[in-house]
Amino acid sequence: MVVPPLIERKRDGGSLRDDEWRGIIDAYANGSLPDYQMAALAMAVYFRGLDPDELSALTDSMLASGDRMDFSDENRPVIDKHSTGGVGDKTSLLLAPMLAACGAVVPMMSGRGLGHTGGTLDKLEAIPGFRTDLKLDRAVRQAREIGLVMLGQTAEIAPADRKLYALRDVTATVESIPLIAASIMSKKLAEGLDGLVLDVKHGSGAFLPESARALELARTMIGLGRTRGCPVVALVTAMDRPLGIACGNALEMREAIAGLSGDGPPDLMEVTMALGIEMLRLSGLAVNDGTARSMLERAIRSGDALERLAMMVAAQGGNADVATRPDMLPSADTIIDVNAVDGGTVTAVAPRPLGRVIVELGGGRRTVDDMVRPEVGLEVLVKPGQMVAAGDLIARVHARSAIDAERARSEVGAAITIGDDAPVVLPLIGWRVTHEHTTPWEG
Amino acid sequence: MVVPPLIERKRDGGSLRDDEWRGIIDAYANGSLPDYQMAALAMAVYFRGLDPDELSALTDSMLASGDRMDFSDENRPVIDKHSTGGVGDKTSLLLAPMLAACGAVVPMMSGRGLGHTGGTLDKLEAIPGFRTDLKLDRAVRQAREIGLVMLGQTAEIAPADRKLYALRDVTATVESIPLIAASIMSKKLAEGLDGLVLDVKHGSGAFLPESARALELARTMIGLGRTRGCPVVALVTAMDRPLGIACGNALEMREAIAGLSGDGPPDLMEVTMALGIEMLRLSGLAVNDGTARSMLERAIRSGDALERLAMMVAAQGGNADVATRPDMLPSADTIIDVNAVDGGTVTAVAPRPLGRVIVELGGGRRTVDDMVRPEVGLEVLVKPGQMVAAGDLIARVHARSAIDAERARSEVGAAITIGDDAPVVLPLIGWRVTHEHTTPWEG
Numbered sequence: 001m002v003v004p005p006l007i008e009r010k011r012d013g014g015s016l017r018d019d020e021w022r023g024i025i026d027a028y029a030n031g032s033l034p035d036y037q038m039a040a041l042a043m044a045v046y047f048r049g050l051d052p053d054e055l056s057a058l059t060d061s062m063l064a065s066g067d068r069m070d071f072s073d074e075n076r077p078v079i080d081k082h083s084t085g086g087v088g089d090k091t092s093l094l095l096a097p098m099l100a101a102c103g104a105v106v107p108m109m110s111g112r113g114l115g116h117t118g119g120t121l122d123k124l125e126a127i128p129g130f131r132t133d134l135k136l137d138r139a140v141r142q143a144r145e146i147g148l149v150m151l152g153q154t155a156e157i158a159p160a161d162r163k164l165y166a167l168r169d170v171t172a173t174v175e176s177i178p179l180i181a182a183s184i185m186s187k188k189l190a191e192g193l194d195g196l197v198l199d200v201k202h203g204s205g206a207f208l209p210e211s212a213r214a215l216e217l218a219r220t221m222i223g224l225g226r227t228r229g230c231p232v233v234a235l236v237t238a239m240d241r242p243l244g245i246a247c248g249n250a251l252e253m254r255e256a257i258a259g260l261s262g263d264g265p266p267d268l269m270e271v272t273m274a275l276g277i278e279m280l281r282l283s284g285l286a287v288n289d290g291t292a293r294s295m296l297e298r299a300i301r302s303g304d305a306l307e308r309l310a311m312m313v314a315a316q317g318g319n320a321d322v323a324t325r326p327d328m329l330p331s332a333d334t335i336i337d338v339n340a341v342d343g344g345t346v347t348a349v350a351p352r353p354l355g356r357v358i359v360e361l362g363g364g365r366r367t368v369d370d371m372v373r374p375e376v377g378l379e380v381l382v383k384p385g386q387m388v389a390a391g392d393l394i395a396r397v398h399a400r401s402a403i404d405a406e407r408a409r410s411e412v413g414a415a416i417t418i419g420d421d422a423p424v425v426l427p428l429i430g431w432r433v434t435h436e437h438t439t440p441w442e443g
Numbered sequence: 444m445v446v447p448p449l450i451e452r453k454r455d456g457g458s459l460r461d462d463e464w465r466g467i468i469d470a471y472a473n474g475s476l477p478d479y480q481m482a483a484l485a486m487a488v489y490f491r492g493l494d495p496d497e498l499s500a501l502t503d504s505m506l507a508s509g510d511r512m513d514f515s516d517e518n519r520p521v522i523d524k525h526s527t528g529g530v531g532d533k534t535s536l537l538l539a540p541m542l543a544a545c546g547a548v549v550p551m552m553s554g555r556g557l558g559h560t561g562g563t564l565d566k567l568e569a570i571p572g573f574r575t576d577l578k579l580d581r582a583v584r585q586a587r588e589i590g591l592v593m594l595g596q597t598a599e600i601a602p603a604d605r606k607l608y609a610l611r612d613v614t615a616t617v618e619s620i621p622l623i624a625a626s627i628m629s630k631k632l633a634e635g636l637d638g639l640v641l642d643v644k645h646g647s648g649a650f651l652p653e654s655a656r657a658l659e660l661a662r663t664m665i666g667l668g669r670t671r672g673c674p675v676v677a678l679v680t681a682m683d684r685p686l687g688i689a690c691g692n693a694l695e696m697r698e699a700i701a702g703l704s705g706d707g708p709p710d711l712m713e714v715t716m717a718l719g720i721e722m723l724r725l726s727g728l729a730v731n732d733g734t735a736r737s738m739l740e741r742a743i744r745s746g747d748a749l750e751r752l753a754m755m756v757a758a759q760g761g762n763a764d765v766a767t768r769p770d771m772l773p774s775a776d777t778i779i780d781v782n783a784v785d786g787g788t789v790t791a792v793a794p795r796p797l798g799r800v801i802v803e804l805g806g807g808r809r810t811v812d813d814m815v816r817p818e819v820g821l822e823v824l825v826k827p828g829q830m831v832a833a834g835d836l837i838a839r840v841h842a843r844s845a846i847d848a849e850r851a852r853s854e855v856g857a858a859i860t861i862g863d864d865a866p867v868v869l870p871l872i873g874w875r876v877t878h879e880h881t882t883p884w885e886g
Binding site for chain 2: 170171
């Protein structure tokens with residue numbers, strides 16, 4: 001295969017054929033197409049996009065580069081959700097056990113935190129002993145047995161995507177909607193799903209801050225899933241402030257356990273319920289929203305959802321007792337308060353700088369090889385629009401040392417601004433997007 | 444240096460600072476910046492361009508990555524020309540000896556053929572024994588002694604450009620005006636010139652076929668040279684048909700010797716004289732066009748120019764007798780005629796397919812590592828607009844075998860089209876471009 005003319009055609013706004021994308025991805029996966037040609041092609045795609053046929057061909061090629069989970073003789077619906085990520089976004093930790101408790105099978109492959117955003121795998125690994133590096137057949141077996149498994153992308157799943165994702169990360173070609181969509185969907189389609197619910201974030205702390213881009217990504221993934229036999233519904237939700245209170249790995253695990261115990265913060269629970277309702281509707285386990293909501297509420301009230309979490313923790317190497325004794329999670333040596341300097345209205349709780357503070361505390365990654373500290377993070381106790389008095393407690397910093405904590409305190413103070421005017425905030429849930437419609441959320 | 448944010452800034456239409464470009468080029472030259480990041484950056488530059496400050500910084504950084512020729516205590520003007528390349532374009536082979544004969548010093552670094560275009564080094568190496576891989580100090584010494592040297596880009600000159608050029612060639616990032624301009628000018632500025640004349644080709648067989656793009660490249664290089672103390676003038680000339688008759692390495696060397704002997708084809712001599720006049724004017728050796736033309740004509744008529752060629756051949760390992768006995772050049776085993784099938788007007792003599800025929804005959808390169816056969820090529824005996832009768836001789840194929848020759852014959856027949864209507868052809872010389880003006884050529 002002679003690659004430069006293919007790069008040139010994409011560069012000049014043309015399209016590559018199915019067999020050309022397949023050839024490119026096969027050659028890249030087996031190492032015969034070098035990184036520098038793929039980097040140039042990825043940048044050309046960044047500028048020129050992909051037409052629907054190309055997007056399908058790229059996704060299918062990455063999917064075909066690896067194995068798939070096989071749930072063909074499973075009677076229960078196999079369902080998953082995916083979030084484009086943000087700060088404090090721990091809905092996956094609640095939804096997988098809740099859906100399993102409601103009778104679905106949830107084979108959830110997740111990612112690690114990078115940049116200012118947290119990652120589900122890092123949060124799970126805050127549980128001592130918890131393993132996320134499962135083999136595919138082992139993961140499928142567990143999902144069948146207890147209804148859920150949460151793991152990292154294995155070497156067996158879409159290896160071409162793994163390699164391309166790592167390359168995009170160091171060549172400024174991450175923020176390409178077709179490349180994002182193909183990457184996510186090649187992994188999710190490998191899970192053998194009956195349905196997928198997307199939580200696409202918008203707002204300043206989102207990967208794609210602009211609503212129009214978030215909607216475009218949602219529609220692109222919905223279209224891809226549809227033509228591949230996997231129904232997809234998306235909610236576009238707010239990431240102009242953190243979701244919930246806890247931000248940081250062990251802190252978020254703790255808040256997820258609180259949520260599964262009926263004691264989660266309202267915004268976290270509202271998004272979790274909305275996504276869970278979509279998952280139950282899409283899986284066919286609930287015929288309308290009211291039934292779905294009741295099922296989810298019962299899963300929490302009965303303790304079934306928390307029990308599923310405990311079963312998963314035990315199955316994946318952790319101590320199941322953590323589900324009822326979250327104090328078993330690691331905690332920081334230094335915990336300090338951040339107080340409001342002035343009184344007034346909270347005008348912004350900026351997730352991007354707060355996410356960066358967590359990285360600086362050791363709770364996130366600068367490079368993929370960085371080790372992550374589970375115990376550090378922030379409790380962000382205020383929301384935009386809230387009134388505070390001077391001296392009010394607005395956040396807590398969980399740090400490894402007093403020096404780290406003090407430095408974080410001033411940065412947290414800067415990220416939480418207090419003023420006179422009521423801020424413009426995004427609605428917690430902005431749109432519901434299906435193949436047919438994009439409708440503003442009405443709760 | 445953290446590179447992805449720099450790639451991102453360029454991708455998003457921003458500019459990189461001087462020190463950032465210097466850091467990138469230094470790191471690329473020393474191997475600490477990988478090819479894949481440079482490939483992504485080059486593609487971003489393809490789409491976003493470079494502002495004048497960036498272009499200067501990139502050029503200076505590539506220039507600074509290597510050594511320069513030192514002609515600081517040379518009293519004679521040091522002058523060179525550069526062509527963007529085409530089919531049959533052998534003016535360099537005439538101009539270097541002609542200018543040396545007129546009292547200039549010409550330290551000409553040239554390139555090899557790639558794609559459908561020929562390369563000056565390949566044409567020179569058709570002379571048995573001729574060496575183009577000279578060390579820099581040796582080249583400077585020869586230029587001082589005999590007024591000219593023609594060599595390849597040494598490892599000492601702009602090594603960052605060498606590496607980047609090779610990368611661009613395999614990542615579809617060649618056709619970027621700022622990258623082309625920086626590449627050419629970083630090498631030419633390393634020659635320590637007092638002036639540079641550019642022959643920028645346009646038309647179907649040119650690297651940049653559109654006139655507007657050719658003019659943009661000319662103006663970009665003129666601007667770069669000017670701010671770096673090297674006056675530059677450009678002529679935009681036709682490459683919608685081959686220049687001269689001979690196309691192929693030994694054949695072109697032979698035609699250049701004929702030209703230096705007062706017997707060159709009119710179109711080749713017209714472009715050669717126009718470029719030579721610009722070189723003499725720019726060097727200060729002639730005060731007006733008339734004087735310059737007389738000096739060039741005298742250099743040929745007196746035999747001085749041919750004598751300079753002979754001196755260079757001897758100095759660089761060849762037999763100086765070739766200048767008067769071009770039959771010493773290698774010749775093909777099989778030479779066949781191509782005759783017009785129909786009578787009419789020659790409507791096109793398409794240089795791009797003709798160049799590809801030469802590559803297929805073995806006279807050009809598919810990849811940089813290909814060996815080039817000196818003896819093969821074409822004599823293209825007709826020009827667009829010319830009347831021919833059925834059966835008239837329109838070309839000759841010089842090949843290694845009868846099979847090669849027959850295959851080439853049909854392709855040459857297809858590239859030379861004969862019809863009823865007079866074709867639209869580009870004027871041989873289209874524009875003269877200086878820092879101040881772009882003026883249509885009036886001869």
